[in-house]
Amino acid sequence: MNKRIYLDNAATTYVSAEVLNEMMPCFTAFYGNSNSIHSFGRESLAIVDRARDRIAKAINAPKSNNIYFTSGGTEANNWAIKGIAHANKDLGKHIITSSIEHDSIMESMKELEKEGFEITYLPVDEHGVVSLASLLHHIRKDTILISIMSVNNEVGTIQNIKAIAKTAHENNIIFHTDAVQALGAVKIDVQDMEIDVMSISAHKIYGPKGIGALYIRDGIKIDNLIHGGFQEKKKRGGTLNVPAIAGFGKATEIASRDLSVNCQKLRAIKNYFISKLQERIPMIHINTHPHQSVAGIVNVSFELIEGESILMLLDLAGIAVSTGSACTSGALQKSYVLSAMGIPDEIANGSIRFSFPKSISKDDINYVIDELEKVVAKLRAISPLTKANSRSKKNV
Numbered sequence: 306m307n308k309r310i311y312l313d314n315a316a317t318t319y320v321s322a323e324v325l326n327e328m329m330p331c332f333t334a335f336y337g338n339s340n341s342i343h344s345f346g347r348e349s350l351a352i353v354d355r356a357r358d359r360i361a362k363a364i365n366a367p368k369s370n371n372i373y374f375t376s377g378g379t380e381a382n383n384w385a386i387k388g389i390a391h392a393n394k395d396l397g398k399h400i401i402t403s404s405i406e407h408d409s410i411m412e413s414m415k416e417l418e419k420e421g422f423e424i425t426y427l428p429v430d431e432h433g434v435v436s437l438a439s440l441l442h443h444i445r446k447d448t449i450l451i452s453i454m455s456v457n458n459e460v461g462t463i464q465n466i467k468a469i470a471k472t473a474h475e476n477n478i479i480f481h482t483d484a485v486q487a488l489g490a491v492k493i494d495v496q497d498m499e500i501d502v503m504s505i506s507a508h509k510i511y512g513p514k515g516i517g518a519l520y521i522r523d524g525i526k527i528d529n530l531i532h533g534g535f536q537e538k539k540k541r542g543g544t545l546n547v548p549a550i551a552g553f554g555k556a557t558e559i560a561s562r563d564l565s566v567n568c569q570k571l572r573a574i575k576n577y578f579i580s581k582l583q584e585r586i587p588m589i590h591i592n593t594h595p596h597q598s599v600a601g602i603v604n605v606s607f608e609l610i611e612g613e614s615i616l617m618l619l620d621l622a623g624i625a626v627s628t629g630s631a632c633t634s635g636a637l638q639k640s641y642v643l644s645a646m647g648i649p650d651e652i653a654n655g656s657i658r659f660s661f662p663k664s665i666s667k668d669d670i671n672y673v674i675d676e677l678e679k680v681v682a683k684l685r686a687i688s689p690l691t692k693a694n695s696r697s698k699k700n701v
């Protein structure tokens with residue numbers, strides 16, 4: 306194997322050198338507990354404060370204190386959904402979300418259903434877009450929360466967050482968004498977009514794993530999820546992970562600084578990749594929205610073959626990708642995102658998500674296309690579906 310190309314950046318990214326440099330002194334020199342009042346503690350607190358400032362600035366939060374650190378996007382989502390539901394249940398027990406949210410939202414909703422909350426899962430169109438008309442149609446007097454992700458992790462669709470938030474507020478409903486895939490990929494301005502509560506995470510933007518944050522606008526009623534210490538203004542207990550927080554702050558600052566350059570570069574790469582795919586590989590479907598999608602994600606279905614097989618053969622060629630469907634206990638589990646987009650199972654089963662790093666080159670893409678062409682041809686040659694397909698064509 307001579308080349309290794311990582312195209313699974315929507316799952317996680319490497320930690321950039323600048324971020325790592327920011328983190329290193331926190332392990333050995335500035336290791337005090339940021340809640341301790343001695344000088345060691347105060348040094349760590351200053352690092353935490355700087356990171357909070359950087360994140361607040363990047364998303365245009367009114368104050369740094371609107372940022373609460375968590376162990377990642379999953380915890381932030383659990384906190385937002387359960388915390389808002391529990392704190393506002395006297396006003397109603399109806400919540401609206403979409404049918405393509407991340408598992409951490411979906412599973413939190415399921416827990417609330419067990420407690421007697423009613424959840425509406427909005428449908429999406431063939432590109433994964435939530436319609437405002439459908440949202441309006443489902444709003445009820447007892448709706449207390451609308452939670453719609455900013456960017457979908459499987460196909461990269463960008464939602465009309467500003468319009469959705471406006472609609473929520475016109476109906477006196479709290480608006481939360483899972484912006485884990487949006488940070489570093491689209492411009493986020495929580496004030497202009499009227500976002501009340503927002504989840505973000507560091508490891509999708511060249512920061513460390515295991516650190517995220519919840520932005521909570523002043524005045525939002527939200528119960529605690531993690532009980533314990535006095536950290537995070539008594540809202541989230543636990544000794545702060547100072548190195549990870551320092552890295553998250555730096556990663557967010559860089560992501561915000563380089564947003565337009567990265568987007569421009571990745572948009573060109575994405576267009577090139579799609580045009581080469583269409584030129585070289587027949588019977589494919591681009592599941593990603595042609596323009597309302599982030600530059601770094603392309604989801605493609607290859608007819609007659611399975612995503613898992615493509616993934617494994619690409620892996621042998623040194624290329625890392627992911628598939629929406631998960632192979633558990635020998636049975637193919639279909640992607641609920643692609644199903645919600647109305648993509649038939651036989652097409653969805655052959656889908657692959659390619660998510661690009663900011664460092665990708667055209668040469669990398671050429672290598673991927675060459676390998677992909679070979680892999681797809683090889684798998685189609687042995688696929689029973691290919692034989693069935695050509696038989697049925699002969700019978701026409």
Ligand SMILES: Cc1ncc(COP(=O)(O)O)c(C=O)c1O
Binds near residue numbers: 376380456
């Ligand atoms: C859209 C979305 N939300 C939430 C998460 C969870 O974030 P974390 O891995 O930081 O828990 C992810 C991670 O894959 C994601 O893509």
